Amino acid sequence: MANLEVVLITGMSGSGKSVALHALEDAGYYCVDNLPPELLTSFAALEKQHGANKVAIAMDVRSATSLPLVPKQLQQLRAQGVTVQSLFLDASTETLVRRFSETRRLHPLSRADVADQHRALVEAIELERELLSEMREQAHVLDTSMIRSSQLQGYVKSLISAPSTQLTLVFESFAFKRGVPLDADYVFDVRMLPNPHYESGLRDLTGRDEPVASYLRGHPEVTDMFNDIEKFISHWLQALVRDHRSYVTVAIGCTGGQHRSVYLVEQLAAAFGSRWKTLRRHRELDAARQG
Numbered sequence: 001m002a003n004l005e006v007v008l009i010t011g012m013s014g015s016g017k018s019v020a021l022h023a024l025e026d027a028g029y030y031c032v033d034n035l036p037p038e039l040l041t042s043f044a045a046l047e048k049q050h051g052a053n054k055v056a057i058a059m060d061v062r063s064a065t066s067l068p069l070v071p072k073q074l075q076q077l078r079a080q081g082v083t084v085q086s087l088f089l090d091a092s093t094e095t096l097v098r099r100f101s102e103t104r105r106l107h108p109l110s111r112a113d114v115a116d117q118h119r120a121l122v123e124a125i126e127l128e129r130e131l132l133s134e135m136r137e138q139a140h141v142l143d144t145s146m147i148r149s150s151q152l153q154g155y156v157k158s159l160i161s162a163p164s165t166q167l168t169l170v171f172e173s174f175a176f177k178r179g180v181p182l183d184a185d186y187v188f189d190v191r192m193l194p195n196p197h198y199e200s201g202l203r204d205l206t207g208r209d210e211p212v213a214s215y216l217r218g219h220p221e222v223t224d225m226f227n228d229i230e231k232f233i234s235h236w237l238q239a240l241v242r243d244h245r246s247y248v249t250v251a252i253g254c255t256g257g258q259h260r261s262v263y264l265v266e267q268l269a270a271a272f273g274s275r276w277k278t279l280r281r282h283r284e285l286d287a288a289r290q291g
Contacts, residue, residue, distance in 0.1 A: 004048050004082045005029075007056040007160055008074070010067075010135045011089030012128060013108055014099045016144045016152050017058050020089060023153035024056040027160065031056045037066040040073040044082060062108050064131045071138060085160060085246070088132075088139035089152075090182045093125050095145040140247040143182035146174075151286050159247070162277050167241050169233075169272055170249040171265040172281040173207070175257030181283065184251035188229055188264075194219045196259040206285060207262025216263050226267055233272070257284030 007029060009020050018033070025031045035043060035057045047055050059067065074084050091099075100107055100121055109124035110117075140159065144152055162168040174181055176191065196202035196212050205212045216222045233250060240248055250268070254260040262282050269280040 003053055004044060005054045006044055006077060006082055006084050007054075008070070008084065008086045008139075009056065009058045009089065010060065010086070010132065010139060011142075012091055012096060012125070012132070013060060014096045014105075015089035015091045016149065017060065017089055019149045019152050020087065020142075020156045021056060021058050023156040024160065026153075027054075027157055029054040029056040031058070033058045034062060035059060037063055037069045037073065040070065041076055044077055060108070061128045061131055067132070067135060070135065074138075086135075086139035087156065087159065088136045088141045090136065090141050090143050091145040092179065092182065093122060096125050097121055141183040141249075143184075145182065146178055146283055146287065148287060154286075155281065158279050162247075162279065166277055167237070167245055168247050168277045168279060169269075170247055170279045170281065171269045171272075172249060172251045172283060173257050173261035173265040173285070174251055174253045174283045175261075176253045176255060178257070178284065180253065181249070181251050183249050185249050186233075187251045187253060188225075190225055190252055190254050190260045190264060193222050193225060193254070193260050195255070197256065202259070205259075206282075207259045207264070208266060208285075212259055213263055213266075216260065222260075222263075226264060229264070230268060230271055233268075237276070257282070 007024055009017050011017055021031045021033060030047065030052050032043070032055070037059060040057065043057070044055065059070070074086065077084050097118070107121055107124040109127055110120050142152070142155060147155070172181060172184065176189070180187055194216070196205070196215050199215065202212050202215060207213065207216070252261040252264045252268075262285060265280055265282065269278045272278050
């Protein structure tokens with residue numbers, strides 16, 4: 001089944017799996033929602049016989065009893081020459097509770113006969129986390145807590161466009177005041193660095209703008225921070241490759257996610273871009289641009 005590409009989407013209920021699946025459909029993938037895990041390898045073989053070369057499959061907790069079969073199924077597909085990418089969509093419990101409350105949908109693991117529905121929903125979400133923990137460990141995680149549907153679609157498309165045969169570095173800026181991204185493998189706090197926000201001429205600009213970059217370059221501690229992060233990542237990259245990692249997300253956080261973290265993400269992506277496949281995200285800036 002060489003030349004067949006399979007993207008497996010799993011994750012928490014309410015985290016945006018349908019949005020991700022629509023993004024893949026727009027990208028030319030044949031998409032199937034809630035495929036029973038037992039049918040994964042036979043379905044891939046059938047689609048290959050039909051001439052398909054791009055398939056996206058969504059699985060969720062409704063197949064919980066069969067999900068332990070998936071890792072072995074994916075190994076079999078890879079052994080047959082299939083390119084496999086696995087994405088896990090996650091979100092904070094608070095976000096998931098709000099989404100279910102707004103849509104008035106019942107969580108797949110909730111019980112309708114319980115008096116305290118809020119408590120029942122939280123317990124269902126935590127149970128779902130436990131049931132999907134192994135799937136999460138073996139996939140690239142995307143935190144959808146703070147991003148819009150259009151952002152998620154863009155992130156999914158950028159991830160599947162990256163070569164699956166090599167490690168991809170994802171550099172992401174964020175604001176601590178809005179929470180740490182759940183998908184981060186490494187988090188660096190740069191709030192101790194000089195803040196352009198307090199310079200009136202720089203406040204409305206971002207770390208992508210040259211005046212802000214010039215300001216930050218003028219402070220030795222900013223350069224020291226860049227060098228320390230660059231050295232740390234470089235030191236551990238080969239070990240991550242040996243561990244068969246496909247993606248590594250490095251999150252850089254400052255207070256507002258506008259100046260210092262954005263600048264360092266841009267600089268790190270440029271530094272590693274000549275040696276590795278790199279993607280860059282700016283959680284707060286992307287949300288503001290699409291808002």
